[in-house]
Amino acid sequence: MNRELNSSKISSVSLDQWVLMHPSMEELSSVFLNLDRALKYIHDHGYCIEVFYPTEIEILNDSDSYIQFNKLIELSHDPEVRKRMIQEDIFRSSFIQVGLYSNSLNYLTPEFLKENFESFTTFLPTDSVFYYRGVIERGASVYLCEFVMEKRNRDLQELEKELGEDSSVSEKTLSKQKDDLTNHRINDRIYHQINGLKDAAFISWLFVPTLVLGALVLLSVIAWIFSLFMG
Secondary structure, three states, X not given: OOOOOOOOOOOEEEHHHHHHXXXXXXXXXXXXHXXXXXXXXXXXXXXXXXXXXXXXXXXXXXXXXXXXXXXEEEOOOOHHHHHHHHHHHHHHHHHHHHHHHOOOHHHOOHHHHHHOHHHHHHHOOHHHHHHHHHHHHHOOOOOHHHHHHHHHHHHHHHHHHHHOOOHXXXXXXXXXXXXXXXXXXXXXXXXXXXXXXXXXXXXXXXXXXXXXXXXXXXXXXXXXXXXXXXX
């Protein structure tokens, strides 16, 4: 369900409250997929999550397509540190998802989940168990949205082989899925401050040299005028 954001009428509810009101497996799967899309969008724009907890994640305008992380920090410029920060975000995302699926987040710890993951698989969507196992037990740095898209692509290709459909159909479908990978149209609006902050820094970087150059030109003109009077 997509709704246009209206700044004067935006409603919000925290993720933990949303889960209480939408406890079905289908609803949880949908909101977690969109949460992951927002996470990938944020990483792609050079930021990560400072506070990764359901009370600091909001659902806007009563639509699980609009996921807002409240606390962001900039990713490190060091490639290794940056990679580790993204990996930690993906793990924390999977951790809270498993905790919310199993209704155990309030007393769950990462260590306990890693050691007892198999005990939680009964609470997870069957087709996503492999994904969560890879992230929780092996530290895989794969986004849920990428995993879901790849699985859909393979399922579609297998179906088309069975039906003998034209491959051009799947190409169009795959292209559309790639466009939807980060829910970019919606996330552009929610996280506009990410680009805004970078633009502001860029403007400042341009403005300071321009100001200095202008001051030098002005001083030169004043000196020239002064020399005319003195001459």
